[in-house]
Amino acid sequence: MKFDKRAGDVLVWALLLTAPFWLPLAGSYVELGTRVVIYALAAMALNFLLGYTGVLSFGHAAYFGLGAYGTALTIKYLVPSTPVGMLAGIVLGTVAAAIIGPMIVRLRGVYFAMCTIAFGQVFYFIAFQWFSLTGGDDGVSAWHREPLHFGFATLDILNSNKAFYYFVLAIFAISAAAMAFLLRSPFGRTLLAIRENERRARFLGIPVDQHIWMSWVVSCFFVSIAGTLFSLMNDFVDPRALRWDQSGNFVIMAVLGGMRSFWGPLIGAAIFLVLQDYISSETQNWMSFIGLFFVLVVLFFPRGVLGIIRRKATS
């Protein structure tokens, strides 16, 4: 069993590291790979809360979008530098989550979900209505990511899509490692305990609300990293990045891949985005198909791809 897990990790990394080379051969393009990695990071960040803490957030697009807007606005108006822009986006998303957190961590279940949805929409309206800063519905355009300078070398993430893919993958790897580390730490184990039996965790003297708040902030921190990468990828951001349907996409990715597995959301993101890419190039009514896809996943694959595989392996 342990060997299996190690083999799975190796397989995932091998596929990710070679993606820019086999994607064009498979009739696809490098940008799709970049998009999959970014969304996978967002879905894994959400899963930190959803799968490992057992708290249902349906508003993660807000912090994703804040990361995206923070980056875009900083690079456009303040400093034309990719790292500074990213930092600004991450700080913006994380601080917003930290402030909203205390208002919702006392709530559970559907009520928590509903409040995260509603709070998520605040930022959508701000982005939509603050026309002078955000350009409203038109979004923030006329800026672009800057090449990275390391003193001794320059990584041209602007013009080389492969370089940008590896830049995104490097950040994904650091984030994934950090999340895996957190989940293995006593903090992560405590979150699992809360998920499995909140009342018992409380009896053991664990400050449950505080832990959920921390898990929420960690999750939003990583989702805002994904958001900054998203706006760098597009050199553009508009309010759709933080609308509620985006949150739904993250959740369906996590569920589709398997909420109880570390790599589940990555697989979910890959399936979802490849399918979306294909359907939206085939038909105008792609929304219906995506909706139908949601329904089918809920009815027939509630455990997700990895959940089914694992179940088959144990039985």
Place this chain on the structure above:
Amino acid sequence: MTQLLLFNVFNGLIIGAFYALMALGLSLILNLSGVINFAHGGFLAIGGYLAYSLIPYVGFWGALIASPFLVAFIGILVERVLIRRLYGRDPLYSLLLTFGLAFMIEDGTRYIWGAQSLPYQIPSWLSRPLSLQFFFLTGYRVFMVILVTAVVAALFVILNYTRLGIRIRAGTLDLETVAVLGVNTRVLRNLNFGLGIYLAGLAGVLAVGMLGLQPTIGDNLIMPSFIAIIVGGLGSLPGTLAGGILIGVVSGITTVFLPAASEAVMYVMMAAVLIVRPRGLLGEEGRF
């Protein structure tokens, strides 16, 4: 100034009545079945579009009566075929399912009726202002307020004095006991879902007379309905009603002084309620 203020308070009251109608339907379903119906806005849109298609045959009044019932029927079918399977499972799944339904309905209405806004006929005697000084008091608006009041009153009569309503309220408190007492809870939840969707359909027919008819019409109403439920208190229908009207009126008043904040003020109210009184204005202690 006074007139402007009055106009916006009245406007807020009407919008609030919509929020309340939507939120009451959502609340009914949420309380009894634990399902957040994301597709509620979609059902509202169906209500509007069906009325649009029915008006040439049965006239405005016929459509006003028939359309919500048709929508409720669709709702009952959806509950039977899809949502019923998810009771007792993590609320995550019903959320995702209704989320997908919302997509399908929005795209479906666009496919059938087109993406552009459609003209909508209301009887001409209703669209005339009632007085020159208070030009905003058109007959339609006053009629809407009266109708919504009547429907809400009827809803509370049903909930308090009919067998179905009493069972719904009892089921909200303890569904298992209600089942043990010999009530078919599957049918109960089914009818309750239909009742909630009926309110959405009715709101749809009324809303298009004011907001115009396009596939995304429900989108602008569903978030405020969520806020109405949170502000009013989960599990309390009077709370939901009060919450809807309250946020409508407050956002109407805000329009006078700071138009840009008319949306934001709802969220500020929600945040304030969550900080001071997390269970909502009339919510029960310890329900969530």
